[in-house]
Amino acid sequence: MTATESAARERLTSALRDHDQDIADRWVRLQIEQEGLGAGIGEDELRGEADALLAALLAGLESGLPVSRVVTSHAELRGTITELSMRRARAGVTPTATSLAVLALKEVLLEVLQRATRDAEELFEAAVLINRLLDAAGVLSFDAYVSSREEIISRQSRQLLEMSTPVVRLWRHVLAVPLIGTLDTTRTQVVMESLLQAIQADEAKVAIIDITGVAAVDTSVAQHLMQTVAAVRLMGADCVISGIRPPIAQTIAQLGVDLSEILTRATLADALTEAVKITGQPALPTGDAVRR
């Protein structure tokens, strides 16, 4: 580290120590002025973030860690930046705005240092230092933002999947899953799992899969639907599919599956009638409880 470099670091450290209130104010104002940077976050919260980040930055600089590693290795600084980014991700701020907000601190810090020294060489070193620090912070912020968003998305889609595939008990020993919206492979697998579990728990004899609310399926989903029917039968129950729309019928036809064993009905009501017929009769000696 050269003498000017350490002088610049010392200069920045003391600026953060002595003018933290001023820096925080300016940064908050800058974010509010630059449209979108602070959107979705209140001024109080911005101020709180600023205080925490500046304190962490100061602690990082005082730690003596080399500039190249201070952002990634200093636990408090790293944690503060990560938390700031995750909070913005949750608040729905765009990733660009989040990184830009962090980078806006550069401008503020440079202004403060310009007031503190007139030495051109020192000012240059300070600018390089600030750039290195805040570029690293921007990259970390972006990374944290993306991870946080991925986590939110995967959690939401899991919840949505579970909510959107309710298995309802329609009749004694008759279950139904009304499917609505887009069917993809993951969702079809979730349907299959929850349906089979419900069949076991309820000792259901017939499961109705109603796809009236499904506009179209691709061949892989059609394949999964057929697999669901096969799995239901392996467990010893019957499966009725109702509400197949013409495009879906075409897709299933393209699979070339043998449909002779698959019960289909036009509507959920028809399917229920059929299901009750299957379960409703007193068990015959030949055994209707069993599929052949």
Added chain:
Amino acid sequence: MNGQKPASVPILRLGDVLVTGLLDELDDKSAMAFLDELTERIAADAATGVLIDISRLEIIDSFVARTLSELTTTARLLGARVIVAGMRPPVAITLVELGLRLDGVETALNAEQGMAALGWFRTTVSGEGPHRDDAP
């Protein structure tokens, strides 16, 4: 786990029906020995039905699937109907994904329904009455 003896899986007889089950811990040799024994019992007891409870099987691979299919065919040739009862949901899903449908094998949800299908009823009317004492 040392299921070397052929008689490691009990085969019970209820009237014309033989009742037995498959276990996860069966190695291939024991499974084949079990198959032979069951086939002989079907003939010796002149059984008309065979119930195989598989509710304790945690996996069915192609070997077990083939064993079940073969048994069904053999039994049918000997005049008995085989019902495989109690397949667990994860096993059913995996079997289907594996590409196996157990063609020709009859299945029932549990041993009780399997027995009903083979002509055994708990009461004269079967378990479908309105006051069935299943769990609330």
Added chain:
Amino acid sequence: MTPHDPAAGLTREWLPEPDAGADAAPRVYPVRTEEDLLEARHAVRAATLAAGFGLVDQTRVVTAASELVRNAYIHGGGGTLTIERLRRSGFRGVRLTVSDQGPGIPDVEAALTDGYSTGPGLGHGLGGARRLMHDFEIRTSPGGGTTVSATRWTQG
């Protein structure tokens, strides 16, 4: 610092890396006897459980393992099963590697086709195992044995 500083956590490579937890080292199990087949299944079940797989995923992996080790036992004259637990950004995985020193598979594509079998009724073995796993790779040469590597991933 550069954005590629290795010290910068939050690495996003799509590469298997050793699990941070214990029990991460690959474990090798023999596939020589019928009892070994059962042992192998138990070990795979334990690994999927430790990796946090759901019941259906556990069943898929154990079933695939059963097919693969049986293949090695019957066609390859025995061999080994290696179980590894993997971790990559947001996913956990279990990789099975089954190796034998048998005659090799002359036509891999045919062997992966349902209904193909050279032994006692295992026509669905390889193709079925491939369908149950996410990544699947076969290395084989005439007389040089066969190694099948198969991985299944789960989120979380």
